[in-house]
Amino acid sequence: MKITFKGDYALKAILDLALHYDSGELVTSFDLSQRIDAPIKFLEQVLLELKKGGFIESRRGNIGGYRLARVPGQITVGDIVRLVDGPSEPIACVNKDYSNCADIKKCIFKGIWQKVDQATSGIIDHITFEDLASQISINQKVLSYSI
Amino acid sequence: MKITFKGDYALKAILDLALHYDSGELVTSFDLSQRIDAPIKFLEQVLLELKKGGFIESRRGNIGGYRLARVPGQITVGDIVRLVDGPSEPIACVNKDYSNCADIKKCIFKGIWQKVDQATSGIIDHITFEDLASQISINQKVLSYSI
DNA sequence: ACATATCCGATGGGATAAGTAGGAAAGAGG
DNA sequence: CCTCTTTCCTACTTATCCCATCGGATATGT
Ligand code: FES
Ligand code: FES
Numbered sequence: 001m002k003i004t005f006k007g008d009y010a011l012k013a014i015l016d017l018a019l020h021y022d023s024g025e026l027v028t029s030f031d032l033s034q035r036i037d038a039p040i041k042f043l044e045q046v047l048l049e050l051k052k053g054g055f056i057e058s059r060r061g062n063i064g065g066y067r068l069a070r071v072p073g074q075i076t077v078g079d080i081v082r083l084v085d086g087p088s089e090p091i092a093c094v095n096k097d098y099s100n101c102a103d104i105k106k107c108i109f110k111g112i113w114q115k116v117d118q119a120t121s122g123i124i125d126h127i128t129f130e131d132l133a134s135q136i137s138i139n140q141k142v143l144s145y146s147i
Numbered sequence: 148m149k150i151t152f153k154g155d156y157a158l159k160a161i162l163d164l165a166l167h168y169d170s171g172e173l174v175t176s177f178d179l180s181q182r183i184d185a186p187i188k189f190l191e192q193v194l195l196e197l198k199k200g201g202f203i204e205s206r207r208g209n210i211g212g213y214r215l216a217r218v219p220g221q222i223t224v225g226d227i228v229r230l231v232d233g234p235s236e237p238i239a240c241v242n243k244d245y246s247n248c249a250d251i252k253k254c255i256f257k258g259i260w261q262k263v264d265q266a267t268s269g270i271i272d273h274i275t276f277e278d279l280a281s282q283i284s285i286n287q288k289v290l291s292y293s294i
Numbered sequence: 295a296c297a298t299a300t301c302c303g304a305t306g307g308g309a310t311a312a313g314t315a316g317g318a319a320a321g322a323g324g
Numbered sequence: 325c326c327t328c329t330t331t332c333c334t335a336c337t338t339a340t341c342c343c344a345t346c347g348g349a350t351a352t353g354t
Contacts (some may be wrong), residue, residue: 002149003238010246011256028330037249042313048332060331061321069222077259084322090267091150100155102184107160108279110226112270116148119266120237123259132255152343175299189344195301207300208352 001120005038007085010046014080017056018072018129026058026065041070046084053083068147074129081124088124089117148267154232157193159183161227164203165219165281173205173212191268193231200230219276230269235271236264251254 013032020027029047033040048067057069068075082088083124091097094113101107158254167174180187194213197203204216215222221242229235236242241260248254 001237003260004310005247008238008256015255030330039245039313041315044331045313045333051332052174058323058331060319060329062329063322064320064330066331077256085224090148091155100152100184108162109155109224112274113150115270116267119270120263123262123266127259153339177299186344188346191300192302192344200299205300206349206352207298209296209298210353211299211351213300 001088001090001099001124003081004085006042006046007081009036009038009043010050010080010084010086011077012038013043013047013050013066014055014068014075014129015136016112016131017066017068018075021053021068021072021133026063026067026069028065032066038068049079051082055080055083068129072133074126075129076125077132078121080114080126088120089113148228148235148237149226151231151232153189153193154228156183156185157197158224158233159185159229160194160197160213161202161215161222161276162279162283164213164215165222165280168215168219168280171214173210173214175212178215184234196231197227197282202230214275218277219279219280220275222276223272224274224276225268225271233265236260250275 004080013036016032016035017027029040029044032038032047033043036045047058051058051066054067055069055075057067058064078088087095091113092099093110094117095102101110105116160183163182164174176187176191179185179194180190183190185193189199194205196204197212198205202216202222205211205213224282225235228267234242238260240248240257241264259290262269
């Protein structure tokens with residue numbers, strides 16, 4: 001599991017949308033890029049990917065923008081990071097049949113990477129953006145969240 | 148944590164040396180490359196890195212080769228993979244002060260990546276090559292280990 | 295001297311990361 | 325219909341890393 005800037009931006013964007021979810025309002029890519037400090041044109045691509053992934057929806061035009069396509073409690077960190085940064089395993093052979101090992105069945109390392117993958121998944125797949133959003137509103141009622 | 152071919156080769160090389168540790172004999176890069184199925188010239192670079200890291204020692208010349216510089220029980224998977232593939236954290240901000248977040252102290256994601264890192268470390272730092280070697284000799288007395 | 299190995303630096307092709315640029319398409323308001 | 329805004333889409337760039345390959349320098353036993 002390697003988190004790139006793209007994944008980082010995606011997570012922050014979703015979190016921001018989660019914090020605006022109750023209001024029902026749309027958030028523009030401009031506002032988003034300001035708050036999460038991401039280059040707007042790059043962020044647009046990420047948002048498009050998130051849309052195609054089914055996590056957000058959008059409206060174009062004058063008062064357009066983005067909002068979550070689901071309740072924050074039904075989107076996990078793992079969902080987002082897997083979509084934009086790929087699978088969580090540290091090496092490809094864990095979930096695929098492909099490997100550079102002669103006999104994948106006997107490979108003694110595969111089990112290690114599977115454990116690592118499971119441990120990672122156990123964390124990122126159980127944290128929802130509802131969890132994160134509530135954590136923020138507890139810690140910093142007035143302050144803008146730092147993301 | 149991302150395992151590259153370099154890391155993969157390094158782990159297999161160390162395991163092979165661990166299996167030959169009791170004999171006290173040196174293993175050549177040629178033999179190593181044959182058994183672990185790695186390009187010899189590339190493997191040489193990896194072995195050099197492992198030597199500089201203090202995990203193996205070598206002798207040049209006619210009957211030269213490599214052997215472990217320590218007992219297999221004192222080398223962990225984490226040691227090797229960290230040396231050749233870098234730190235185990237999924238994003239740089241976990242262990243460094245650097246991040247692309249405005250206020251790293253308030254960043255809500257940092258805690259997640261720290262947990263992932265700890266979970267990963269908890270696995271790879273507790274598996275030694277003695278463990279792996281004994282596992283192989285139990286499973287496949289006659290068969291050559293597949294790595 | 296010679297064969298055998300490790301050591302070491304340079305180079306190159308391919309993939310990925312992180313943007314930039316430019317515009318097409320859609321929607322609201324006048 | 326016209327304009328302004330905002331999303332959508334494609335192509336391009338620049339840098340960095342990965343995975344080697346090559347050519348030789350250096351050391352060592354016989
Ligand atoms: S099958 Fe994945 S490292 Fe061997
Ligand atoms: S400080 Fe690491 S993601 Fe925010």
